[in-house]
Amino acid sequence: MCRPTYFDVTYAINPWMNPDKPVDAALAAEQWDELRRLYLEYGHTVDLIDPVEGLPDMVFAANGATVVDDRVLVARFRHAERAAEAPAYQEWFTSRGYPEVHPAEYVNEAEGDYMVVGRTILAGTGFRTDPRAHAELERALGRPVITLNLVDPRYYHLDTALAVLSDTEVMYYPGAFSPESLAILRELHPDAILVDEADAEAFGLNAVSDGLRVFLPDTATGLARQLRDRGFEPVGVDLSELLKAGGSVKCCTLEIRHRAAA
Ligand code: ARG
Numbered sequence: 402m403c404r405p406t407y408f409d410v411t412y413a414i415n416p417w418m419n420p421d422k423p424v425d426a427a428l429a430a431e432q433w434d435e436l437r438r439l440y441l442e443y444g445h446t447v448d449l450i451d452p453v454e455g456l457p458d459m460v461f462a463a464n465g466a467t468v469v470d471d472r473v474l475v476a477r478f479r480h481a482e483r484a485a486e487a488p489a490y491q492e493w494f495t496s497r498g499y500p501e502v503h504p505a506e507y508v509n510e511a512e513g514d515y516m517v518v519g520r521t522i523l524a525g526t527g528f529r530t531d532p533r534a535h536a537e538l539e540r541a542l543g544r545p546v547i548t549l550n551l552v553d554p555r556y557y558h559l560d561t562a563l564a565v566l567s568d569t570e571v572m573y574y575p576g577a578f579s580p581e582s583l584a585i586l587r588e589l590h591p592d593a594i595l596v597d598e599a600d601a602e603a604f605g606l607n608a609v610s611d612g613l614r615v616f617l618p619d620t621a622t623g624l625a626r627q628l629r630d631r632g633f634e635p636v637g638v639d640l641s642e643l644l645k646a647g648g649s650v651k652c653c654t655l656e657i658r659h660r661a662a663a
Pocket of ligand 1: 415461513558648653
């Protein structure tokens with residue numbers, strides 16, 4: 402995670418951002434602290450990357466890199482405003498001795514568009530990640546990649562429209578996908594939780610699951626009920642200030658998947 406020390410909305414690169422609307426930096430920090438506290442309370446380890454002044458979106462750590470089996474593919478950002486985040490993540494992983502830290506040739510916004518489901522990676526494109534990056538991801542991390550096309554600008558990253566619940570289960574908002582991609586999702590995940598528009602708009606899909614608990618925005622109340630019915634424990638979090646930049650729980654969380662011990 403990355404502390405929102407320099408968080409602000411000073412430009413608009415997605416439909417949720419309005420630089421004229423004030424951001425309460427102190428409240429953003431409190432809300433972020435609470436998310437971190439919840440992760441720790443439930444037994445998760447949280448590493449921190451130092452925020453960089455002048456990079457107001459760096460709090461959205463999910464966009465920094467994709468990590469599978471300790472192999473790292475660093476992001477390459479679509480917009481100039483965020484470009485300098487990539488070297489910070491490259492340096493973080495390199496200095497910690499990760500064996501493979503690949504810089505990216507094509508634009509990819511990491512876990513914003515890449516969702517690891519068991520052995521497979523679902524990869525979004527349409528707004529941020531270049532479709533050519535999907536083959537690069539497959540080469541760098543050695544996992545099969547399935548391309549999904551996003552069609553609604555409000556759901557500009559895959560992690561705003563789909564979340565992974567376990568190695569085999571996902572939930573998604575159908576309205577965010579092209580008909581072809583929806584057909585693929587239905588075939589791969591016939592039992593997926595289908596999320597309605599109100600919960601998608603509340604950023605309910607910007608969630609992190611540890612297989613038991615699902616951390617998600619507390620305003621996605623219908624989705625919390627659906628999760629409970631499936632046997633998950635929803636853990637609601639208020640990240641309303643960060644939502645002003647178009648991000649929530651998952652965006653703030655880069656998941657580090659280590660190599661299983663031999
Ligand atoms: N303002 C940021 C952007 O538009 C928000 C990023 C949200 N991150 C995410 N993983 N969806 O790039």
